[in-house]
Structures are given as structure tokens and as C-alpha cells.
Amino acid sequence: MTAEPSPRRAADGPRESRTPLALLRSWLPPGHSARRLIAASFVDSLGTGLFIAGSALFFTRVLGLTTVQVGVGLSLAGLAGFLGMVPLGRLADRIGGKRAIMALYVWRGACFAVYPLAREPEVFFVLAFLIGIAEWGGGPIVQGIVGAVEGEASRVRTMAVIASVRNVGFSLGAVLASLALATDSGTAFTTLVFADALTFFAAAALLSRLPAAANGAAAGPAAARAPAGGSVLRVHDPRFLALSVLNGVLFLHAILLTAALPLWIATRTQVPPAAIGAVVVLNTVLVVLLQVRLSRGSLDLRSAARRQQWSGWTLAGCCLLVALSASGGPVVATALVIAATVALTLGEIWQSVGAWRLSYALSPEDRRGYYLSVYELGTSGASAAGPALLTWAVIENGRAGWIGLAACFALTGLAITSIAHRAGRAAGAPAPTTPEDQALSPAHESSQER
Template sequence: MPGGSVGWRLAVMAMIDAVGTGAFLAVSVPFITRSVHLSEGNLGLGLTLSAAVALATAIPIGVLADRIGPKKVLVAVSLWRCACFVVYPLVQNLWQFLTVVCLLGLVDKAAAPMEQALVGQATATEDRVRVVAILRSLRNVGFTVGALLGGIGLLIDTRPGYTAILLVNAASFAVLASLAARLPVLSAPAKSLRRRFSASVLRDGSFLSFTAINAVLTMHMTLLSIGIPLWIVQHTDVSSALISPLVAVNTVLAVALQVRASRDTDTIAGAARALVRAGICLALCCLLLITAPELPLTLAVGALLLAMIALTGGELFQSAGGWGGSYLLAAPGQEGVYLSVFWLGVAIQQIAAPVLVSLVVTTGTPGWTVLAALFAASGLTAPAIGRWAQTRADNRTHPDPAPAETT
């Protein structure tokens, strides 16, 4: 395990977090609709408000992390989430539900950048991308285990059963906070950083451009959860029963190949190449999906399988390139706020992509063609953005000397 004992501790933290979250995701909607008896519209309202709160707090929490360190922030965030999930089973009406999810939203988009920043502080530079890749593989396993655990609550289908699963998730955050508090770090925030927030990240065009193309490429998540299932059900003769095996193919390949896909992404050029591959893979996925409705059943299944493999390739290369690039492009001493902005791009995509992907599915071939072009263009733009960012980074490290005074 890269990172030695620290890497193993991070792995345990990732597994515990993923198991708890996977269990919660399995029961969250049935709990609100069946036990609390809220409508799907009320559920959507709560999630929308929570997302809005999360977007507003992501950058301030990143600023705080640069001042006191991501470890302390992650501990606080985990304890906050633990407290919220202890209260969650007590929700009885819409206003209580809105209150709890908005309180969760305060820190919802902070956990991922804090965890990434903590990996950067706790492991050597040459190990951090590999460590993050391993953690992502373990998270996929943990989500699956958690979903199976949540399935027990679904089988029981009573409020006490759902409550037990929700409290398991709360306990996972308590354990995560305890483990994070004892995690040794190699570096700490410099004393010179105890100053007012500088908006330099919002003026860093190369980093914002990198964040934008990465956000576009993370649409693979929405393709997996919404795009491909809707396309199969509405536009092909293939049975909807194929969706689960295709998702399983994605999960298995992601677990098996994520570390391999992260190789050579510890440089800006290497991270950019990974994003090029991601864009090409996702574009190929879209083009393969176009062919499925026109093919005989057996060939259509084959096309969908190849599309899922291409999607998984895009996911693996995007993740690796995004991690490597976000570490390397962050201004020294401002990793917390830079990574928060980076993950904010992913969050905005998660809000906008369902609408875009649904439109693509509705329009059919023209929509998939445009989306394929968007993916390809985003990936192919990465090297130029990488060179731009490298120039900015070099200028930060070696600023031009002041002109000599003449007499």
C-alpha cells in the first residue's frame, strides 16, 4: 500500500465512510416517502435546498482549511454529519426534513475536497494520486457493501429498520472523525497563511478552465445513473433487466483498473493526457449508444456492453487526471480553497447534468452526437490548459526579477 501505515489508515477511513453512505443512500428515499410520508416533490425540494446551501459554503470551508488544516476541518465536518444523522430518524414532517437536510448541506460539498487535501498532506507527493486511486476503488467496494446492508432495512420496511440503518451511517461518521483526528500529516498550514482570504483562485483562469473541462467529463456519472438506463428503456428493444449487469461491469472494472489508470498522472502533462483519453472514451460511448436502437437484439446488447466499457474508461481516466491536475495546479498554501473550487465544479455538474442528459436522450441521435463532440473537445483542450497552467505555476515559483534601478 503506497503511503505505508498512513495509507492503510486512509483506506480504512474510506471503507467505513463508503459503507455508511452506501447504506444511507439505499434507504434514504423509502424512509422519507414511506415513514415520514412526504411526497416526491417535497423530497426534491429538500435536496435542491440542500444543494444550494452546499454550493454557498464550499469555498468558505476551503478557506478555513487553509488556515487551520484540512484534518481539523474534516474532523469537524464528520462530527457535524454524525450529529445530523442522529437527528435524521426523528424527522416527522416537511419542515423538520428541510431543516435537517439544509444542516447537512452546510458541509455536504466540503468532505471530498478535505479528504483529498488531507491525502496530499499525509502522503508523499509521488504517492498521493495512487493513494487516491486506491481509495476510490475501495469506496466502490464499500458502497456496494453498504447498499447490501441498506437492503436489510428495505426488507424490514419499517421505521425502526430504517432508523437502525440511519444510525449506522451516523456511527460511521463518528468513527471517521476519530480516525482522522489521529492521522499523522507530513505538512501543516504555514503561519504566513493566517491572513484574509485572497480571491486569487477566482482569477486563476487556467485552474478554472481545468475545473470546467473536468466538470464536463464527470458527466459520466449522470450517463451511468440516468442516461444509459433511460436510453435502454425508451429507445431500444433490450430488456431493462440488462441495466443491472451493465452497472456491475462498470463497478468491477472501476475497482480493478482505477490504480492502473492513475499511472503517470503525477505531472501536469500526464494529467492532461489522461483527460484526453477520458474525452475520447466518453465520446466513443455516446457514438456506440447511437447504434444500439438500429441493431438486432444480440448486437444491440454487444454495443451497449462496449458503450459501458468505454464509459468506464472515461470515468477512470477522468478521475485520475482530475486528481493529479487539481493537486498540481493548486497554489501552494491554498490547497484547501483550490480543491474546494475544483469540487464545486463537480457539484454544479451534478445539478445541471440530469437536465442536459435527459434532453440528450429525448432528442436521440443529434443529442448524443453533440454530447460526443462536447466530450471530445473538452478532453482535447486539456493539454493546452495544462501548458497554460504550467506557465502560471512557473511564474509563481520563479517570478520575473524587478528591473534594476538606473542612476
């Protein structure tokens, strides 16, 4: 009979394996290339958190822009990303993924470095457009690099770690920005922008040490090749197109978080400016904690549509709470904004969960990739048109604008439920219920991919 280990020896082993450093090493992918990608993603997201938390005050107080001008600039950035994504993918095929992503980081760093000089609206619009091209085009290139430097079994896990690290960096950047915002100083706001520019240059430097294999990651013979005759008009089911558009309406939650709500706090409420960063942190933390939990149970078309209906209701509640915040003092207004952020976050999670299930279940198996890309046009359109539309609707029109937006969200949720049920009966399409499907719940990055 084998002797059992002593209690002291048994306890020592687990204690060593559970040190923070050991846990971090076990959590990170083992490859050096993957870790460099993760490090660059963390640095990038840190700068993004710094900038987004202070951008509303930088635009309005340092550059002297109106809220409508800010909205137009952000919409131009979204439009640039929409128009530039395919050309940038082709560029990556031509010059390689490593060179392409490094060029995009340097491009963004240079644009942010000159942002404080954009005192005229026309200059701001041009810079916002240039930044949007680089900002939206990097995601697919990073995915291609991960596919090249990681094995088949570890690619999904590496992408999940990158997404988690980005959330951490984003939150940390927002916390650091809150300290600068508390000073209510134009110099501090400008410093945040310069710091963001430096993070892009630092990310490019980290990625310069990737191996040659990463440079050819996106250059496969079939990479980023659009299907012949690929057109939205080839999706013959009008219900699917309608659901894409309605999902884009719900996706306006991303614009609420990054543009409309910060501008509202800064210009129409007595909420302390530092609360803008706290709102971003609260949203990110709640998504990390609740995403997987609230994804459970969405295993068929009906439950997925119900999630999007819930999203419409909670986003409507968010709008009503924000509308009330304009008439309260600092304490009441801050409490209302925090409650609105919680409602917004629930709407964000349920929108993404429902969207993934609906789009997958209603996509023909032999054309699933194409249909899913068409479905994403709704969110891309919202990202392009949303900033200008929302800043005009809610900032310029005040409480009436928020009430109107609340009604729009609520009606959108009801419409999705009705259309999805009819589309499901017409197509006879079951929702995926395999363990692999259940593991592919949508993640926070906005963001947004904000």
C-alpha cells in the first residue's frame, strides 16, 4: 500500500501552483508570438480606454467642437471603417499581416498625435475619417495572424484570451482617465490623447518582433476573397434583411456608451466629469461578469428572439433613466446615470446573444458565412450613422429625444420577435444546440467594438 503524502507536502504543491505568476503563465498561451499579440492588444486597449473616457471633454472643451460636429466626425469614422475594411484586407494579402497591422498602428498613432491641432471642424472630420479606416480594419488582420502563429487546437482559446485582456486594458485605461478627468483641466484631456498615441506606437514596436510566419498570415490564396457576385441583394429572404437592420438599431447601445451618454453627462447634467470613466468601467466589468451567465438558455430561435426583445426593453429603460438625469442634482443625476448604465449593459449582452443565435439559425448551411456577413451590415451601418443620428436626436432635443429613442428600442424588440418567429416557421431552421455552439457565445469586444 502506497504511503499518503504528508499534509504539509500536499499543501505546499498547490500553494506553489496557485501563485499569481503561475496562474498567469498557465492562463496565457505558451507561444511567444501569441503572447506578443496579447501584449500589443493590452497596450492598444489601455490607450483606447484612456481616450474614450476623456474624448467627450477633449472634443468639446479643448477642440471647441459642438456636440453635432462630434457626432458627424464619429459617423465619418464609422463610414471610413465600413468602406475601408475590404481594401485593407486585400492590402494585408498583398504585403502580409504583420506589416499591415504594424502600419495601421503607426497610422493611428500619427493621427492621434496631431488630434490636439484639429481646432477647425474640417480638420477634425478628416482626422476622424483617417482614424476610422485604421481602427476598424485591424480586427480581421489580427485574426489572420493568430491563425498563422497558433495551431488549430489553440486558436480559439488565444482569441478568447486576447478579448479578455482587451477588456482588462480598456477598464484600466478608463480608471486612469478618471483621475485625469477629476482635474477638469484641458491640459489633462490633451495628455490623454498623446498617451493614446504612444500606446499605438508601442503596440507596433511589440508586433515588430513577430516571426516571418505572422507576416504571411493573411496572405493565403483564399484569404479575404469575396464571393463572386457577392451582394446583399443575393439574400432573398426579406425577413433576414429586416432582422439585420433591426439588430443594427439595437446595436446603437454601443454609440450610447461611447458617444451619446458621455456627451450628455458633460453638457446636460450635473454629474461630475470623472463619472464618465466610471460608466465605462462599470459597463466593462458587468459584461465580463454576466456575459456567459446571461447567454445560457438561448438554445432555439424563439428564446434568441426573446433575448433581443429583452434588449429592446432594457435599452428603453436606459433611455428613460438618462432623460431624468438632466433635472437632478449631482447625487441624484449620478445615481440615475449608474442605473442607466446597468440597463444599457443588460441590453448590450442580450442583443449580442440573440443576434448570434438568430443569424446562425436563419443562415442556410451552404451559404452561412456569406449570410452572417450580410447580417453584420446592420451593426456596421449603425456604427457609421449612429453617432451623428444620436447626438442630434438626444443631445440637441434633450428629454424628448431620449423618450423617442426609448420608444424606438421597445418597438424594435417587439418587431424582432414577430419577424423571427415567422422567418423560423418559413425556413424550418432549428437553432444550434451542440456543445460547440454553446461555447461560442458572443464576447464584449464594441465595443464595440467601440
